[in-house]
Structure formats: structure tokens, C-alpha cells
Amino acid sequence: MNAEIIAVGSELLLGQIANTNAQFLSQQMAELGINVYFHTVVGDNALRLQKAIEIAQTRANLIIFTGGLGPTKDDLTKETIARILQRELVIDEESLRSIEEYFARTNRTMTENNKKQALVLKGAEVLKNEHGMAPGMVVTIDDITYMLLPGPPKEMQPMFLKYGRPLLMNRLERQERIESRVLRFFGIGESQLETEIEDFIDGQSNPTIAPLAGDGEVTLRLTAKHHSAVEAKKSLDKIEKAILERVGHYFYGYNDDTLFTKVIEQLKRNNKTIAAAESLTGGRFLAELTAISGASEVVRGGIVCYTNEVKEHVLRIPHSVLETDGAVSEPCAKLLAEHVRTLCRADIGVSFTGVAGPSSLEGKPVGTVYVGIAMDGRETEVYSLTFGGDRETIRTRTAKYGCFAVLKKLAAAF
Amino acid sequence: MNAEIIAVGSELLLGQIANTNAQFLSQQMAELGINVYFHTVVGDNALRLQKAIEIAQTRANLIIFTGGLGPTKDDLTKETIARILQRELVIDEESLRSIEEYFARTNRTMTENNKKQALVLKGAEVLKNEHGMAPGMVVTIDDITYMLLPGPPKEMQPMFLKYGRPLLMNRLERQERIESRVLRFFGIGESQLETEIEDFIDGQSNPTIAPLAGDGEVTLRLTAKHHSAVEAKKSLDKIEKAILERVGHYFYGYNDDTLFTKVIEQLKRNNKTIAAAESLTGGRFLAELTAISGASEVVRGGIVCYTNEVKEHVLRIPHSVLETDGAVSEPCAKLLAEHVRTLCRADIGVSFTGVAGPSSLEGKPVGTVYVGIAMDGRETEVYSLTFGGDRETIRTRTAKYGCFAVLKKLAAAF
Structure with missing residues (x-):
């Protein structure tokens, strides 16, 4: 499965916010062993969004959208996908009820445009929004899976973790798993580290070794692909041991350690x-x-x-x-x-x-x-x-x- | 001028870092009045990078790249652009000297692969890197301007501000100017602030008023378009005065103030x-x-x-x-x-x-x-x-x- 993440929102193109949704979803895809080859950011513009989707259709079979599901006229994601895929949008009754409840609970008046948020692509699996109003959805058409998630990270993240991720894992069950491990170093430059283990990097195929430098630190991401998680772990252990024999003095931790x-x-x-x-x-x-x-x-x-x-x-x-x-x-x-x-x-x-x-x-x-x-x-x-x-x-x-x-x-x- | 920002680096697609470079550059483009219609993120892969560049060439006349200028084999940006544009890469002597000095100053040994960082596209204007090693560059070919900047924000940002931005401003000289001003507030929520000045926001066209919340603060970005910078400033002063009459108690500063x-x-x-x-x-x-x-x-x-x-x-x-x-x-x-x-x-x-x-x-x-x-x-x-x-x-x-x-x-x- 090859994924592309498309973030929709002019606020991203104006630099008002960073695309942290793409980062979060990329981490999730890495854990699931789904390749992410492109991120795209496009504004609240139907024509440019359409073009971005058409490009993504040529290079990904999982397209994840964030943003553009809200109540305003600017929010165009569902509408544009519906037009490209020639799918109807229908009211999801459960989502509508939960939007009505949301307004009642927060003592606010529900304006008419909020109903638009309950529209979903016909035939899509609806992902419940437990931290906001606009539901997400997943639909597969012509071998391409479209997952639509809301823009605010506080809605998107829990929705993906609770509903989106299990759904993807189900589809992946028989596929190859990716195990990944980050080794963290301090006190050695990227090029020196790379020189010390050049033969490993040149000879890499599985596991792969990817160096990254930043803030005075260098990390090596080791990634192994195997059908068996045990085998993947073994091959990571082996290359880690070989690396640390050379540059272990500078090693201080793994993954999210600081x-x-x-x-x-x-x-x-x-x-x-x-x-x-x-x-x-x-x-x-x-x-x-x-x-x-x-x-x-x-x-x-x-x-x-x-x-x-x-x-x-x-x-x-x-x-x-x-x-x-x-x-x-x-x-x-x-x-x-x-x-x-x-x-x-x-x-x-x-x-x-x-x-x-x-x-x-x-x-x-x-x-x-x-x-x-x-x-x-x-x-x-x-x-x-x-x-x-x-x-x-x-x-x-x-x-x-x-x-x-x-x-x-x-x-x-x- | 329509810009696309292409970030190159597998670490972005793995979710190890967020694409804050695109955010920074988008803010800069907004200030300069340059439209940004797309952000693209692509990994350290020559073929996919090439495809991303070819797409960008069809929809932008300013393509800004971040990342992939470093010393390692993963760093492919210059090489790929050189191939597409059929331009030679040549050693920039000044950059090479400054790389050598950088190693001398920090008491580290310069490995051979570091020389690669001094390569630039033939005919390009070189942007000095005063906070790292890899220089940036700008070259215009067939009416498309390519600006290459390093990936680490600490190198990219000062390079853009000192060398990249003046260069772009030069080219924009005869266009309409956008003047923008950010008002910063603390101690008031976004929705409360918005309610207090709702009539201004609803009535906006030029200047526009864009609220944004984050980290316990709220900002209002005021943006005015005028052929005369003096007129733009006047209209910003006027709306600012009206806003501060209502919510001045919470106001603490402008723009990059913290x-x-x-x-x-x-x-x-x-x-x-x-x-x-x-x-x-x-x-x-x-x-x-x-x-x-x-x-x-x-x-x-x-x-x-x-x-x-x-x-x-x-x-x-x-x-x-x-x-x-x-x-x-x-x-x-x-x-x-x-x-x-x-x-x-x-x-x-x-x-x-x-x-x-x-x-x-x-x-x-x-x-x-x-x-x-x-x-x-x-x-x-x-x-x-x-x-x-x-x-x-x-x-x-x-x-x-x-x-x-x-x-x-x-x-x-x-």
C-alpha cells in the first residue's frame, strides 16, 4: 500500500499553521508499514484540489485527506471528491444527531450550514468524530482507498487512532510488516558517523540505514521488512550491534529518547x-x-x-x-x-x-x-x-x- | 508570481519532523504578496523528486526547494535539478573555503563527501550559508525560478531572510505591495476576541483581519493591498486603532514580538x-x-x-x-x-x-x-x-x- 497525504486548507499555504497532521499520519503509516511517498498541501480551491487529487490517483492507492470537512463554504473536500468520483453525498443520520447534540451541550444555536457537516459520500464507512462535529469517512473505488479526516489535530488524531487505524490494519493483515528502530547519537557529526559505518550504509538493503542530523545530534533509522516480526527484530539487533561496536561511545538512546x-x-x-x-x-x-x-x-x-x-x-x-x-x-x-x-x-x-x-x-x-x-x-x-x-x-x-x-x-x- | 514549495527528505515522510520550513516560507511569501498554491513533500529518491519537479513546473513559476543539499548520498536535490535542467554542477570556491574553515573552527576532520556541498548549478546566484555548510542558490531557466535552500531551519531561515528575500523583492518591484501586520494578544480566548470585534471581521475586505490562536495567545493578522506603501500603512493604522480601543488591555506586541x-x-x-x-x-x-x-x-x-x-x-x-x-x-x-x-x-x-x-x-x-x-x-x-x-x-x-x-x-x- 502506497499512501499520499493531502492537507486541504489555505491557512497552511499562508503559513498560519504547520502541517503537523501530515507528520502525525506519516508516523502512523510508518508504524503500519505503509509507504508514504508524497505529502501535498492545497488551498480551499475546488479546481486546484481536483488537480491534486488527480495527480495522487496516479501514484497512490491510499489517499488520506485532512481538512475541508467543516460547515463553511470554504470547506470543499467532500464535494470535490464526490464530483471526481461521481458519488452522491448523503446525510448520515447518526452524525446529524450528534451535531445537534453537540450544539445543545455547548448551549449554542445550530446554524443551517452546520448540517452540511453530516453529509458523507454514499457507500462510505463513517468515522465518528468524538471531539468535534464533522465525521470522517473511508471509501474504496477502483482500487484506491480515500480516507477523509477533519483538519483540527484534536479531532483528527483520536478519530484516526480509534477508527481509521484499525480499519487500515484489517486490510494489511496478510502483508509484510515493517519494524523500525531509531538509534540516537551525540557528540559526533553526521558525516563522520556516516564515514565510520560507510560499508554498512553502502551494503544496505534490508534492513535499511537512514542517517539524519539535527540540533547537534545524529540519528540512524534502521528499518527491516519481514513477514515475521521476530525475524525483523533479529535483523535489527544484528545491524545495531555491528554499528555500536564502531560508534557506541556516542550512542545514548532509542526512538523517542532524548x-x-x-x-x-x-x-x-x-x-x-x-x-x-x-x-x-x-x-x-x-x-x-x-x-x-x-x-x-x-x-x-x-x-x-x-x-x-x-x-x-x-x-x-x-x-x-x-x-x-x-x-x-x-x-x-x-x-x-x-x-x-x-x-x-x-x-x-x-x-x-x-x-x-x-x-x-x-x-x-x-x-x-x-x-x-x-x-x-x-x-x-x-x-x-x-x-x-x-x-x-x-x-x-x-x-x-x-x-x-x-x-x-x-x-x-x- | 506563483510559488510551490518542495521539501525534500524522507524524514518528513516518516513523520520524524514536521514541515515547518514550508510554514516559514509561506509566511514570507504572504508578506511578499507571492501566491503559494501548493506544498509538496517528497523523499530522498531521485525518480520521485524528478516527478514532483515536473509537476511543479506546470503550475508554478517560482519553485522553492528545502533540503537535500547536504554531504551524504541521500542528498539529491541539486543533482536531480541539474539533470532535469541539463545544467552542470560546478564547485563554488567561496563555499568550499567556508566549509573548510567551518571544520577548522570546530576542530573536526573534513571528510571527502563534504566537498559535494560546495557544488552549485552553473550560472546560479549563490546564497551564502552563515549557519552551516551547504550554500543555497537561485537560478532562472525558461521563465521558472528555482531557489534551493538547506533543510535545517537554523540554516534555511537566516539564509532566506538575508539573501533570498531581497532577491525576490527586487524582481517584484513593480507589483502591488502587500503590507501585513500581526497584533499579539495574551489573556483572552480566540472566540472572545472574535466576538468583541465581530463587526470588523464581518465587514473586512481591505485590510483583511485573520485571527489565529495558539499556545495561550491569539494573534490578528491585518493585511492591506495597495500600490502605495504609505496608503497601506495608513489603512492598517486605522483598523489597528479601532481594534485596540476594544481589546487593547490584552494587546502586548507586534509581528515577531514575544x-x-x-x-x-x-x-x-x-x-x-x-x-x-x-x-x-x-x-x-x-x-x-x-x-x-x-x-x-x-x-x-x-x-x-x-x-x-x-x-x-x-x-x-x-x-x-x-x-x-x-x-x-x-x-x-x-x-x-x-x-x-x-x-x-x-x-x-x-x-x-x-x-x-x-x-x-x-x-x-x-x-x-x-x-x-x-x-x-x-x-x-x-x-x-x-x-x-x-x-x-x-x-x-x-x-x-x-x-x-x-x-x-x-x-x-x-
């Missing part, structure tokens, strides 16, 4: 707590950690020491260190990590100091970074780093480097 | 400094503020008091308050704001405490939030709020509410 979720997970596993002194990163490191549910078990807190006064008066960095070595220095990073650990009574203290730019600081160039890690019974380590890029890039990479260093430290210590 | 950039701007203007005590938000408020270049002039720092021990021992909240009222309480928010102000020697102290979920805390339900603001010579104010949504939503709205409160306080005080 450096921050791994830090929380490993702190919990080792029963350790953490605190941070953030100069350069200004709270970013702790904000990312505390965004994770359950962080309060292991994150004690920390100090955003954006000025030298806060470093001196709250974190007790001697004035002489700030005068002589400066705030952006190895001695300062060392003391910040140690003092924040003590002050917040944590097992591990991490510190971040450096120059995010745009201007240099204390005569040190933009991108100069020190990350300190203090842990009970061990000598405090300070990593001296140089990052390229703008302010945001430098701060992000620094916070991530802190995670990577904590993970390495925990792995070495326990 | 609540955080406004806070930094207003602190600078009033020559005041700020510090924050962040329990609920875990560093998020300060991280957002310090992400802004120049924040160090006005942000002193703060305490991430994620545990009661840090509240008690670092911020000197009396044990009795934590015992009796709890950490999530008005008295605690009040003292946190006052103490962090004193501790960090700032003019304004802000505090955030509450329940982000998923579990309730101290018997208080998820979404209970207190935001405190202490300022010299004024009574400390504490806002008691209730937010719906998940952990991330609650934390984001809380941090934004802090900004809104600071802005109102500064406006009232000076």
Missing part, C-alpha cells in the same frame, strides 16, 4: 539527585529536565547565576576567581558545580558557563564553553568545549553536552 | 533588573528570557526551587509556611518573589509555584498556579490562576503569564 529523558531515567535508576548552576544556559538545562513528568524525584533545583553578583553572593565563588580567571573559566566552572551541589544538597552538581554571543566576554570568543560535573567522592571534572553557531545553538548544545557528560559519568560510576 | 522579548525590552527601557524563583516552571521563565541577546543587561538570575529544601534553605521560606500553607500557596508565592528579589539584588522579583501534573500536589488539583511579583516600594502582588491542559501547556502558560504580569506592572509603575 538526552534529557535519559538523564532523568538514569538518575532514577541509580537513585541519585541533581542540581545545576546555569550561567550560559540561563535555566535551560533545568527547564528541559523539569519538563519531564516525574523529574521532581531526582531534580533538586539550582541557581541561574547570570550575573557575577549571583555567582559570588549566592554560589560563593571567591571574588578573586571571578577577577583573575573570570566567570568563563575552568576554575569557575569547577567551583560552580561543587557549590551548587552542596547548596542544593544534591548528589551531582553540574555547571554551565561560557560565551553565547553575539559579543565576546572577558576577552574569550563566542562559543567558549565550560561544563563542570561534581559528584561525591570523585574529583570534579570540567570539560572545555568550543561550539560554532548562533546563541541558541550554543546554549542548546551546551545543555545537551551536560546531559551527555552526566550519562557518561553515571555509566562509569555505577 | 512576551519574553517585550519583557526584556521594557526592562531595558525602564532601567530595571529582574530575578525569578521558579518552582513550577523549573527554569523555563529565565531560560526564555536569557535566550534573548542582550538579556544580561537586565536579568540578574534566579533560583530553580524545585524542592522544598531549596525553597527553605536557599530562599529562606519559613518551614512553617511550607508546613501550613504549602509550597503551592499564595503566602509561599509572595515570599518567593520577595526573597529572590533580595537574594539576587534585582528590582523586580517574580515567582512561580503550582501543580503541573500529572498528579495533584498537597491536595491541590493539577493546574493550580500562583505567580508572585515583588517590586521595590510596592506591595507584592500574587495572581491566583487555574490553567487547563497538560504539563507542558501549564508550564508554558504560567511562564507567559509571568511576562504579562511584569509588562502590566511596568506599564502601571512608570
Whole structure:
């Protein structure tokens, strides 16, 4: 099965929103082992929508539409498909009732145009909308399956998961399954990683290996096709093992893992707590950690020491260190990590100091970074780093480097 | 000029990332008055990319590509276009030098495949990449303009703004200008805002008024078409004035302003400094503020008091308050704001405490939030709020509410 996802809505072409529906549905298709070869976005215009559908009919046998099912004159998806396929639109009584109930429940008056939402393609399977009004539908004509879903993600996602996905899985039952696994790396560039495992990538067919870089990280997506899920898993395990023998030092997790979720997970596993002194990163490191549910078990807190006064008066960095070595220095990073650990009574203290730019600081160039890690019974380590890029890039990479260093430290210590 | 935006990358079809590049470029095109009729996403596959280009050639005279300019074998955009247009690829010496410098600066070894990034279509205008390696390019052949931009938004966006956009504006010179202005609101829902100015929206034609909601904020995009930029600006000023007479209380800024950039701007203007005590938000408020270049002039720092021990021992909240009222309480928010102000020697102290979920805390339900603001010579104010949504939503709205409160306080005080 080859799918194309067509999003209908002028708001997408005006850039008012991103096409996150296509992302969600693509993830779903990947899980189901359905190839997605194209996404198309088209505005609320009958002629251009018709052309987009005609093109999709030549290259896909599953066309998923999002948007254009609403009550207004702009909403044209059903009407256009009905015309192309020469299918009647008929009122779905259950949908009409539920639209009427929806208005009653929210104490609003139902205007006449809302009835249009209950129209469905004759012969289509109706997908109930439990979070809005417009129902979805699925119909197969001339070997092409058309699935129509509403535009708002809060309606589309639950509808697809509850009704659309099981329906597709039913049709796929006898087909080949795709198993996919993402390996996540930090501290190595995309081209270096690719060079290290070039022979695997060149020799790939099943599983395939797809590298992707972003935000200072590189991922490898391994994808295996097999009739048996067990066989697929085995072949993924094998290639993963071979890859990690070469570049395992930079590996930190799988799939949806992030450096921050791994830090929380490993702190919990080792029963350790953490605190941070953030100069350069200004709270970013702790904000990312505390965004994770359950962080309060292991994150004690920390100090955003954006000025030298806060470093001196709250974190007790001697004035002489700030005068002589400066705030952006190895001695300062060392003391910040140690003092924040003590002050917040944590097992591990991490510190971040450096120059995010745009201007240099204390005569040190933009991108100069020190990350300190203090842990009970061990000598405090300070990593001296140089990052390229703008302010945001430098701060992000620094916070991530802190995670990577904590993970390495925990792995070495326990 | 009619544009189509083609994003190239299998990671988009697998749902690993959303096509935010198309959104950004669509916004840009809307501002320039260039129609965008289609977005297409295609994978790293030469044949399917070729087909997508051939379709675009029939319906657009400006085709903007993002992605596929990198060093790996997957990166096929230039190569495929070169084949279709029968144009040679040649090394751009300046780009090659800058790639070599990039590796030298970041202390990494340049592998051979990186040279491929310096290849450009013969005769193309090269767009410098100041945030990465692969240059962009623009070439016009048979009345169709092809603009190739890199995939990572951090490279694509500055490249487009600095080099791509001026180039397009040059070509548009004699056309009708579209002037657009975004008004930003916080603390009012989309439907309420729409109801308040319903008569303006219904009566709109030029300028048009387009509301959009997201992340607890609502924006109104006003767009005027005129041959004279002066006339366009006048008509925008007029409708803006009428709108703000009704809902000005919730208005905080224009266009790319954020609540955080406004806070930094207003602190600078009033020559005041700020510090924050962040329990609920875990560093998020300060991280957002310090992400802004120049924040160090006005942000002193703060305490991430994620545990009661840090509240008690670092911020000197009396044990009795934590015992009796709890950490999530008005008295605690009040003292946190006052103490962090004193501790960090700032003019304004802000505090955030509450329940982000998923579990309730101290018997208080998820979404209970207190935001405190202490300022010299004024009574400390504490806002008691209730937010719906998940952990991330609650934390984001809380941090934004802090900004809104600071802005109102500064406006009232000076």
C-alpha cells in the first residue's frame, strides 16, 4: 500500500499553521508499514484540489485527506471528491444527531450550514468524530482507498487512532510488516558517523540505514521488512550491534529518547539527585529536565547565576576567581558545580558557563564553553568545549553536552 | 508570481519532523504578496523528486526547494535539478573555503563527501550559508525560478531572510505591495476576541483581519493591498486603532514580538533588573528570557526551587509556611518573589509555584498556579490562576503569564 497525504486548507499555504497532521499520519503509516511517498498541501480551491487529487490517483492507492470537512463554504473536500468520483453525498443520520447534540451541550444555536457537516459520500464507512462535529469517512473505488479526516489535530488524531487505524490494519493483515528502530547519537557529526559505518550504509538493503542530523545530534533509522516480526527484530539487533561496536561511545538512546529523558531515567535508576548552576544556559538545562513528568524525584533545583553578583553572593565563588580567571573559566566552572551541589544538597552538581554571543566576554570568543560535573567522592571534572553557531545553538548544545557528560559519568560510576 | 514549495527528505515522510520550513516560507511569501498554491513533500529518491519537479513546473513559476543539499548520498536535490535542467554542477570556491574553515573552527576532520556541498548549478546566484555548510542558490531557466535552500531551519531561515528575500523583492518591484501586520494578544480566548470585534471581521475586505490562536495567545493578522506603501500603512493604522480601543488591555506586541522579548525590552527601557524563583516552571521563565541577546543587561538570575529544601534553605521560606500553607500557596508565592528579589539584588522579583501534573500536589488539583511579583516600594502582588491542559501547556502558560504580569506592572509603575 502506497499512501499520499493531502492537507486541504489555505491557512497552511499562508503559513498560519504547520502541517503537523501530515507528520502525525506519516508516523502512523510508518508504524503500519505503509509507504508514504508524497505529502501535498492545497488551498480551499475546488479546481486546484481536483488537480491534486488527480495527480495522487496516479501514484497512490491510499489517499488520506485532512481538512475541508467543516460547515463553511470554504470547506470543499467532500464535494470535490464526490464530483471526481461521481458519488452522491448523503446525510448520515447518526452524525446529524450528534451535531445537534453537540450544539445543545455547548448551549449554542445550530446554524443551517452546520448540517452540511453530516453529509458523507454514499457507500462510505463513517468515522465518528468524538471531539468535534464533522465525521470522517473511508471509501474504496477502483482500487484506491480515500480516507477523509477533519483538519483540527484534536479531532483528527483520536478519530484516526480509534477508527481509521484499525480499519487500515484489517486490510494489511496478510502483508509484510515493517519494524523500525531509531538509534540516537551525540557528540559526533553526521558525516563522520556516516564515514565510520560507510560499508554498512553502502551494503544496505534490508534492513535499511537512514542517517539524519539535527540540533547537534545524529540519528540512524534502521528499518527491516519481514513477514515475521521476530525475524525483523533479529535483523535489527544484528545491524545495531555491528554499528555500536564502531560508534557506541556516542550512542545514548532509542526512538523517542532524548538526552534529557535519559538523564532523568538514569538518575532514577541509580537513585541519585541533581542540581545545576546555569550561567550560559540561563535555566535551560533545568527547564528541559523539569519538563519531564516525574523529574521532581531526582531534580533538586539550582541557581541561574547570570550575573557575577549571583555567582559570588549566592554560589560563593571567591571574588578573586571571578577577577583573575573570570566567570568563563575552568576554575569557575569547577567551583560552580561543587557549590551548587552542596547548596542544593544534591548528589551531582553540574555547571554551565561560557560565551553565547553575539559579543565576546572577558576577552574569550563566542562559543567558549565550560561544563563542570561534581559528584561525591570523585574529583570534579570540567570539560572545555568550543561550539560554532548562533546563541541558541550554543546554549542548546551546551545543555545537551551536560546531559551527555552526566550519562557518561553515571555509566562509569555505577 | 506563483510559488510551490518542495521539501525534500524522507524524514518528513516518516513523520520524524514536521514541515515547518514550508510554514516559514509561506509566511514570507504572504508578506511578499507571492501566491503559494501548493506544498509538496517528497523523499530522498531521485525518480520521485524528478516527478514532483515536473509537476511543479506546470503550475508554478517560482519553485522553492528545502533540503537535500547536504554531504551524504541521500542528498539529491541539486543533482536531480541539474539533470532535469541539463545544467552542470560546478564547485563554488567561496563555499568550499567556508566549509573548510567551518571544520577548522570546530576542530573536526573534513571528510571527502563534504566537498559535494560546495557544488552549485552553473550560472546560479549563490546564497551564502552563515549557519552551516551547504550554500543555497537561485537560478532562472525558461521563465521558472528555482531557489534551493538547506533543510535545517537554523540554516534555511537566516539564509532566506538575508539573501533570498531581497532577491525576490527586487524582481517584484513593480507589483502591488502587500503590507501585513500581526497584533499579539495574551489573556483572552480566540472566540472572545472574535466576538468583541465581530463587526470588523464581518465587514473586512481591505485590510483583511485573520485571527489565529495558539499556545495561550491569539494573534490578528491585518493585511492591506495597495500600490502605495504609505496608503497601506495608513489603512492598517486605522483598523489597528479601532481594534485596540476594544481589546487593547490584552494587546502586548507586534509581528515577531514575544512576551519574553517585550519583557526584556521594557526592562531595558525602564532601567530595571529582574530575578525569578521558579518552582513550577523549573527554569523555563529565565531560560526564555536569557535566550534573548542582550538579556544580561537586565536579568540578574534566579533560583530553580524545585524542592522544598531549596525553597527553605536557599530562599529562606519559613518551614512553617511550607508546613501550613504549602509550597503551592499564595503566602509561599509572595515570599518567593520577595526573597529572590533580595537574594539576587534585582528590582523586580517574580515567582512561580503550582501543580503541573500529572498528579495533584498537597491536595491541590493539577493546574493550580500562583505567580508572585515583588517590586521595590510596592506591595507584592500574587495572581491566583487555574490553567487547563497538560504539563507542558501549564508550564508554558504560567511562564507567559509571568511576562504579562511584569509588562502590566511596568506599564502601571512608570
